[in-house]
Amino acid sequence: MQSAPTPHPSAAIDWDQLDALKYVDEDAAVAALLADAPLDAAGRASVAAEARNLVVRARGLKRRKGVMESFLEEFGLSNAEGLALMCLAEALLRVPDEQTADKLIAEKISTGQWAEHLGKSDHWLVNAGTFGLMMTGHVVNLPQELKGEASEVVGKLTKRMGEPVVRAGAMQAMRILGEQFVLGRNINAALKRGASMVRAGGATRYSFDMLGEGARTNEDAVRYLAAYANAIDAVGEDARNKGPHASNGISVKLSALHPRYETRQEERVMHELYPRVLQLAEQAKKYNIGLTMDAEEADRLVMSMHLFERLALEPSLKGWEGLGLAIQAYQKRTRALIEFLTQLARKRGTTIQTRLVKGAYWDGEVKRAQIQGRVDFPVWTTKAATDVHYLACARDLFRAGGAIFPQFATHNAHTVAAVRRMGASAGRDQFEFQRLHGMGEALYAALEHPVPVRVYAPVGGHEDLLPYLVRRLLENGANTSFVHSFLDDDVSPDVVAADPMATLEANPHRHRRLPPPPQLFGASRKNSTGRDLSVEADREALRKPKQKLSESGTSVAVDVAVTTALKAHKEWDARGGAERGAILRAMADALQANHDPLCALIAREAGRSLQDGIDEVREAIDFCRYYAAEAERLLAGPIALPSPAGETDHLELHGRGVFVCISPWNFPLAIFTGQLAAALAAGNAVIAKPAEQTPRIAEAAVNLFYEAGLPRDVLQLVQGDGKVGGELVGDPRIAGVAFTGSTEVARIINRTLAAKDGPIVPLIAETGGLNGMFIDTTALKEQVVDDVIASAFQSAGQRCSSLRVLFLPNDTADGILETLLGAMDTLVIGDPADPFTDIGPIIDAEAKANLDKHIAKMRTEAKVLKQLDVSKLGGNFFGPAVIELKSLDQIDKEVFGPILHVVRYDPSDIANVGAKLAAKGYGLTLGVHSRLESFADDVKKAVPAGNVYVNRTIVGAVVGVQPFGGSGLSGTGPKAGGPFYLPRFAEERAISVNIAAQGGDPHLLNL
Template identity: 60%
Template sequence: VQGDRIHRELYPMVAELAKMAAKQNINFTLDAEEADRLALSLQLLEKLARDPATAGWTGLGLAVQAYQKRGEAVVGWLGDMARETNRRLMVRLVKGAYWDSEVKRAQVDGQPDYPVFTTKQATDVSYLTCAEALIETGPLIYPQFATHNAHSLAAIDLMAKRAGRTDYEFQRLHGMGVALYKAAGRERAVRIYAPVGAHQDLLPYLVRRLLENGANTSFVHSFLDEDVPAERIATDPYTLLAAAPSRHPRIPPPPALYGASRVNSRGLDFSQREVRERITGAIAELDKAGPMAAGSIIAGKAQTAKGEDVRAPADAARVIGRVASATDADIEAAYASALEYQPHWNAIGGAKRADILEAMANAMEQDTDRLIAILAREGGKTLDDCIAEVREAVDFCRYYAVEAETKFKGLETLPGPAGETNGLEMMGRGVFVCISPWNFPLAIFTGQIAGALAAGNTVLAKPAEQTPLIAFEAVKLFHAAGLPVEALHLLTGDGKVGGKLTGDPRCGGVAFTGSTEVARIINRTLAAKNGPIVPLIAETGGLNALFCDTTALKEQVVDDVIMSGFRSAGQRCSALRILFLPHETADDIIEMIKGAMDVMIVGDPADPSTDVGPIIDAEARKTLDDHFAKMSAAGFAAWQRDIGALREAGTFFGPAIVELPSLSHIDKEVFGPILHVIRYDPDDIEKIGGELSAKGYGLTLGVHSRLEGFAEKVKATVRAGNVYVNRSIIGAVVGVQPFGGSGLSGTGPKAGGPHYLARFATERAVTVNIAAQGGDPTLLNL
């Protein structure tokens, strides 16, 4: 996505290293890592190959991963490049070391398939196919075969002999494959790769090698196992592939990640130019159409007259829509329609409601590009955040569809005495009020609605006043997808509209996501109103912390801190607020975080290269300004990224770090990109963790450590609804990481989890005395 920057900043350094290597006449190989960086690697290699400053040098090379499905095509491209530039290239062929990471990334990102093969035999055949292509390319390619596999070694020797080539080499890792190359008589004809560095840097690498070689499919593992016969070790992979040519049966394609129950939501790969151009085109189309007209939707009829301007957070001069607020008459009409229709909606059953929820999910997926455009303009969300939000909304609909079908299918028979039947069923409570936040104006808006609808309720939905346009668009989509207009009504406006909705005696329950203060107001309103005693499902904020010990990998800590603290401009309820660093490593990690913050791109969220967008509005930014000024005035070490003129263009705020001497200086969440850092002794985790829990929040918690015992101690000490170990603390996935906290962070149950719908429902037990009808046929037929 930031390819221009790679060429501008990284390439000059790579080119300088290449010149140094050429001057010393030593080899210089660009290594291979993630599949989504392959195109960039090839671009860098091409520039190096065409650089006249290293003309005549034959040491330039590239590592090619055979487990990638593009491996053979890359080899062909390299041959063409070598001929076109008349430069001999070294090509190091490897099978690939990060197969599991590629599988996970494709699943998480919702890709249509994997960039790598899913079986060992397919990878082995790909390796030999690429090897043969390298040998047949001719002398402008110098093949380097990195392998610890006896069959691969023998097959490549045979290929080379048939082609009459002797200009190639084998490679092995230091400490591995020694017996193999000794048995093959090649101890002196193999290049040995050895990692160089301090033990703390090499440990993850060495652990990775141990895991690979301990795997059941590993050649080295089998080679050293005396119980495995030699014939099995050297089995022909072509034979194995012919016997099992399909993908791995236990690794379904990413869309089938969740099995037959539901389809994984579809993602977008912004590393592909076509995808970037398509989305930027959708945004341009939205801009060209002019301001959207929006407002309440009552029984399918939009009320858009006399709307007020909605401006883009990233550009105060850009009016993106005009929205009319709900009137008292709108609220009355919505309640009357929803109340009248609710018995019918409840009676159609969970299976039929599930079909409609599936249709809603499909409608959003089909209109992804336009939804992304609205989210980027109205919510100020970066494109990565936009697609993640659309996918979460889709996942909510599909997950709750499954829950509706399985848990709302009528009477569930219960055990009991002979002569009677006993059953239990769940049904909707009535009319649910759903009040959603501006930071996830589509995902949480949809999740609340889908949960309430799935349980048999009709819904009055009030979106945040800052983001009504995306809600208006979503409701139109849902109605068009087949959701009865009487089942869902949209009521736009400020907090006064929400107050009228929650204070109405006809309210059957409230789902709310937002601040702890507003949740308290709603709770008091529900307690004081006439009518039934109804549930409040509230998800609020948190003082979310991440604890590191001295074993934590610094680079991984920094990556996850940047992601957790500054993605979405820190405007997530799960975002990192307090980072606890050991005294011994704090200085290094803080400097690394500052360095990462320096290179983050803050700017227009509609630009695919942007990392951090604006704050939602001027009021929210003022809260951040005031807090940072207060911390600075108190004498705490504070640092803020300078964003220059951006601050005046929209409601941008430079990401910031504040060092605090202790937890006593922060008592509540500051909603934005301000990271608080506290230095501590990990041995004091029980004391410090207790102090954090005493603040009353309990939403997300992170741990970075290579010691399982430390992670367990943190988890036992600090209250939190979602705990993440050695990863970021944001990005909970529906049905995978059910989300929600306790205490000041919410009431539960967790959104996107198996207990969520029950809170939207009421239960009814039904007992029938069948003995009074002539007897129990089940008993009499024994």
């Protein structure tokens, strides 16, 4: 038994140091981990033997599996049947209408080979469910010509007493599955069920969590706060002052207590969230029960620790041993975190409960790091590294002595055996294990000397909890592989109890099929990197950039520009694609090196937020590298074509001449640079005409091109208003025009080009869009709201891809709108150079006046549901607004700003509703939120669009990943950042040579 730490003064803990370790190189981290092995050779051998014995003993138990473990063993998460069930569980219970529920059941169940699983499980409920699913599959898996609407088929063939049997059975199956995930629908039910399981020997104590999606509105947060407070009262009264280590406790998810629980809003979080957490902690202390802060995404860690330190040192919580938090072994910096926690506990003078988990957001962390261009992942990429790191963290927790009360959350036999050995070696008997409700019971029942086991138990309605829990389970399918095989007699105990140290030693590297974010695109090009606004050092670098940009005037007159570029064209074209590509790569490197001052300049001149600026600089970099690779692929030399004997045939691509590139103010660097890079890569000399609102950004970019080695006469910059652009377009010497901007200006350019005598020149135009997003009743409300806010209001709605019309199903529109309008209140509108700002100003007074005019009209003709008040900000700020239309007929063109129009509709009428949107003539971006692939297909058929996004935002296209561009009133194509873009800037030459005229074909003669 360890005594509590003696309090003593110490320096403030610099939690920000953790950010320096956030993206540490994984191979180096693996080497360091192996060099400081958590077990010696004797320990490893002993643990391996004990782990194997655990598996054998668990398999020999009479009552060894729950329904959840039997399900995972039979179906797993890697086959069609298991995934179908999980997808059904994630969505079915929230679907309010029978027709959509039938479609969802039909679509998910018809994909499975259920008969292959029939009777194979040793749990009767799994076998019964498999039989029902097999019969359902027979019903819905009919020939396509007999299917028709899934609801009609299911209804006709299975309807009994007014309700389709299939739907009723599937609903009941999901409720049964919910029982395996969720301990009770409310805290009292959970306490009652938990007490019965304790009496039956399945657990010794619980940690209850009022789980679900994080708060999106302040109303959500207040509701969660009340649920937690109610739970603490119930658990506290039931505990009868047994102390936090011996009684049930509560786990709190901080993202449920504040809608903006993110580092960029830390000051606000401390002001608004902290009092709520303190209230719960003081309440838990009153009952002397445990309160644990759950772990969340890596970006939130440092902010969480700032909050936790403040909480730990609160005078009102002094002496209370129930304060705790969860830490994640899959993060590479967790051992440093444990060191800091130990310092905090000693500073506090009271033990801190620390729950060590593997981690439950792995898939999301990997994807986020790739999308945001991080230098590495914040998490380990192999299960072996995570498992070994877990053991190293466990050893550190034991070494902390009385400062830490360790809680080891695991379902892994090897981990359990290793932890017990470490505890014995350290002379520590004050610790506990933890497992999830529905899993791991046999593992702990098989221990020869029982240990305290706490069960982590979600509490709440299945329709609220299943979506969250299922996504976490699917996201970490690899980490649940132990659960799949632990009780499977077909898998050798030696395999199940394998030593992760041996696995890691055999391959001491990151996952070879998961390259770090900079290598996402392989050998073709390096991924761009950007600042991480969750890191204080990165925020400071953007506030005060160290470098300075050259913004000296380089603009010339129209005639001078055309004459100079025309003279430079032939020599530039003759350099070839490889040489031009090298200069573009150098330009990409120059942009990367000047990332911070460019972001600052974009905020200052274009009014875009710092995150917008980060994304834009990265996009400009990606354009340069992508078109460099394309130039090397397409223009490095002649392309050989199939030829008859005695002849050679080749195709060559060359620059057309002088290209005029006219770019917009809303992407003053990315689109400006992208157009120039493509035209230059193809071998053209270029005249750049930027928007008159953003001249300095254009100057800086052109100077960087020159610094990267581009001959000055090849690229000419012409500043000015629309008249200057018209003069350029009308010049007979121009060989092509690339334009991004309004549909109206594109029409004018098109007419100007058509009216000219001389060669017919191409117009590559990307214009605006009346972009729609269609929601059905299977969509998850919280995901919809997140993506709608980003799509409609990011960059103050000043993106051609921004969401303009949101189509909500009649059955769920009210709930989605309530959350959406509440979430708008959490947005921060203000100085775009402030890292904490979400939305900056409108570009200029004229643009703001147009928005004011539109919303004034809508106040009389439609229903303005909400507009945020920005009157105190003055200037060109415009409050984001949501307007409900009576009909789609009330809007015919794009309104360029943070105004979202809402139309209610019936998803079964998608063909007609979609046709009305398509009739407007635009075709840029389109969004769908649904768990039904068939619904997404129906939307795509009904609404032509250049870019379709399913279950995500409709903004933020990535170069080479989502080539961007529209059709109809939205552009001419081809797509920027795509494989067909560069050839449009070039002209083709086919060259055929009769080599037989020289006396024969050497190749043919040498056969």
